[in-house]
Amino acid sequence: MGAVAVHDESFGDVLRSWRQRRRVSQLDLAIEAGVSARHISFLETGRARPSRAMVLKLAEELEVPLRHRNRLLVSAGFAPIYAERAxxxxxxxxxRQALDRILAGHEPYPAxxxxxxxxxxxxxxxxxxxxxGVPAELLAEPVNVMRLSLHPDxxxxxxxxxxxxxAHLLHRLRRQAEASGDGRLxxxxxxxASYTYPGVDLNVAHVPGPGDILLPLRVAADDRVLSMFTTIATFGxxxxxxxxxxxxxxxWPADEETAASFR
Structure with a gap:
């Protein structure tokens, strides 16, 4: 079982923060959880104590990440139930077997x-x-893919x-930070966002043309330009x-020239 940080916080405070982060009213949460809005109010003010089943039900309705569901459980006086294995x-x-097969099966394209x-x-x-060609300091463990994607070196x-x-990556990162409550993000x-790129206008706005389907990554590679788009998958x-x-x-290659280069 992974360690869960213990904070001096009440279940009501943690529940309220997640409800507000999801922009859900007490009434809406109560309807989804099958309880009264008054009960949700009592839980947030500490006038009522939730059962473990209720903690998990509310966490499910608010789509709280598993890491923070453990935090909710601890704040309500229960032991965490979601393990965190290496x-x-x-x-x-x-x-690991599934990951290895997906990664190998996607070659010759990156994954x-x-x-x-x-x-x-x-x-x-x-x-x-x-x-x-990336400097060693950017490859020190843990290697961060967002840094690799945007660092000027x-x-x-x-x-x-x-x-x-x-602009797209920063928007994604900001939304993930807001949705997950993860301060690291x-x-x-x-x-x-603080990286600087001398001579690059970062305010360029792309206006989609009639033939645009996806925004590709256009990467300079020797005497070629590799054009790629990405898909992201998670465990269900x-x-x-x-x-x-x-x-x-x-x-994935966004054009035949890029596909041929990888092949």
Whole structure:
């Protein structure tokens, strides 16, 4: 079982913070949970104590991440129930097997696995294109994929449509920080948003043309331009904190020239 930080906070305070983060009223939450709005009010003010089943029901309705469901349970006086195993733990064999097959099966195109903080967990051989020529300090463990994507000494210096990709990634990171309540993401957002790129206009707005379908990454690679788009997959029914926070990002060629280059 992963360690759960114990804070001097009440269940009502934690519940209220998640309800407000989800922009849900007490009445709306009560309807979804099958209780009265008065009961939700009493839970938030401490006039009522929830059962463990009610804590889990409210967490499910508010889509609270598993890591923070443990925090809710602890604040209500219950033991955490969601384990947090290392990816290399023996019990995680089936998860590792699935990840390895997805990564290998996606070659010759890049694919990688990241955790909730965008730290690199695993990658296939083709993903080496993102680390080639990158300074050693950016490759120190844990390698952060968001830093690699936007740092001017890494992919940020090779993206031909940096302004557009940067705006998209910063928006995604900010939304993830708000939705997850993870302070690490907020700090990461502020860090990568502070990167400077001399001579690059970061205020360029892309106006979609009639033929646009996706916003590609346009990467300068020697004498070629590689154009790619990505898909992101997660595990569908996680019951472990680590598994719930893993995401698999796969890169696909956006044109035949890029596909031929990878082949």
């Amino acid at each position: 990816v290399r733990a023996p019990e995680m064999h089936v998860v 990688l696995v990241v955790d909730a903080a965008w730290n690199l967990v695993a990658a296939n051989r083709a993903a080496g294109m993102f680390t080639d 890494a992919m940020g210096g090779r993206l031909l449509n940096l302004a557009e990709v940067r 907020a700090e990461l957002h502020d860090e990568v 029914t996680p019951m472990d904190v680590t598994v719930s926070e893993l995401a698999i990002e796969t890169f």
